Amino acid sequence: MPKLLLLRCLGLFLSAVAFIFAVVFVVSHYYPEHFDKNLPIVHLSQITTICSNVSDVLMASLAAVGLLLGYYYYKSRVELDDNTERKRRVRKRMQFLLDELVSYDLFVKKILYFLIEDSKDLTLNRYRVEDTFDRIASWLEHNDKLFGFSNDEIKDILAVNSFVDKNDLITTEEFESLDSKRAALLAIKPEYAYLFRKARFVCMDRME
Amino acid sequence: MERTNLRTIDIGEEFHNRLTNRDSKQRDGTFTGVEFREKYLKELDSKEAWADDSVYIKLDFSNVIKMGPSWANEVFGYFAKYAKPGKILKKIQSENVSRVKRNIIEQEIESGYAKR
Numbered sequence: 001m002p003k004l005l006l007l008r009c010l011g012l013f014l015s016a017v018a019f020i021f022a023v024v025f026v027v028s029h030y031y032p033e034h035f036d037k038n039l040p041i042v043h044l045s046q047i048t049t050i051c052s053n054v055s056d057v058l059m060a061s062l063a064a065v066g067l068l069l070g071y072y073y074y075k076s077r078v079e080l081d082d083n084t085e086r087k088r089r090v091r092k093r094m095q096f097l098l099d100e101l102v103s104y105d106l107f108v109k110k111i112l113y114f115l116i117e118d119s120k121d122l123t124l125n126r127y128r129v130e131d132t133f134d135r136i137a138s139w140l141e142h143n144d145k146l147f148g149f150s151n152d153e154i155k156d157i158l159a160v161n162s163f164v165d166k167n168d169l170i171t172t173e174e175f176e177s178l179d180s181k182r183a184a185l186l187a188i189k190p191e192y193a194y195l196f197r198k199a200r201f202v203c204m205d206r207m208e
Numbered sequence: 209m210e211r212t213n214l215r216t217i218d219i220g221e222e223f224h225n226r227l228t229n230r231d232s233k234q235r236d237g238t239f240t241g242v243e244f245r246e247k248y249l250k251e252l253d254s255k256e257a258w259a260d261d262s263v264y265i266k267l268d269f270s271n272v273i274k275m276g277p278s279w280a281n282e283v284f285g286y287f288a289k290y291a292k293p294g295k296i297l298k299k300i301q302s303e304n305v306s307r308v309k310r311n312i313i314e315q316e317i318e319s320g321y322a323k324r
Contacts, residue, residue: 130228130276134274137274137308140308141306141308141309144306144308151307151311151314154307154308154311155311155314158277158308158312158315161277162277162281162315162316165276165277165278166230166322171234171235171278172233172234
């Protein structure tokens with residue numbers, strides 16, 4: 001933005017100089033009596049000729065500079081608009097990713113806190129955990145270029161599901177057996193919570 | 209240095225396009241990592257197989273829709289007991305794999321084999 005402001009000021013200054021010069025030329029040419037009457041006419045016409053020539057050259061130069069400035073301004077403006085649009089798209093898609101992560105967290109916590117009614121509910125919840133992260137992984141793949149995550153950042157997001165997917169209590173244990181292992185479930189919560197926070201932070205850091 | 213009889217496996221076509229289960233205990237217990245490893249990577253299950261840096265096999269992921277960490281851990285992470293991550297990735301090369309799937313593989317190798 002400062003660059004744009006500088007260009008605008010430069011453009012205004014050059015326009016002002018050109019305007020002043022044009023005024024001097026017109027006034028001296030059409031209203032010679034406003035100049036010093038003691039000057040010989042031949043000197044006045046010489047002055048106006050010089051002014052006219054210099055004015056022609058200056059006008060042409062200013063026109064060229066004006067065109068260049070105008071083109072540069074247009075390019076900068078297009079770049080700014082593209083950047084703004086890109087940021088808007090990133091924000092919107094990142095919000096979807098965050099929403100899916102939050103859903104994933106709710107389904108995992110339902111198991112960790114054993115808020116499960118029966119075996120059927122457990123199976124359904126496990127399916128939801130898997131299905132939600134499928135969407136997260138697909139979204140990451142589909143928007144890889146737009147998001148611009150580093151490999152480490154992608155691994156931070158994947159780490160939470162790596163932990164969950166490889167944990168027998170969360171993914172495999174039978175409902176009846178899990179009921180008696182509630183303490184064990186709660187014991188893994190801190191590590192899960194840490195990994196989830198890291199994953200969420202990676203996404204939130206991109207939300208400008 | 210590559211082997212003269214280097215094999216390329218199109219996993220999606222020759223095995224399955226959804227790679228999620230570690231073993232028969234996980235989910236529906238089909239198309240597991242254990243099954244894949246024993247079918248295609250059995251020769252690598254020894255210290256001697258990791259003595260050199262040659263490429264053993266190439267895995268083509270172009271027809272794989274989904275890959276889960278448990279499957280990757282069983283197939284790739286299993287060999288962490290024999291070699292460092294770089295060597296595992298060199299010996300079992302992956303092709304046509306997205307950045308996300310590649311990071312899943314690398315992560316499971318780096319984290320080591322999660323024994324059951």
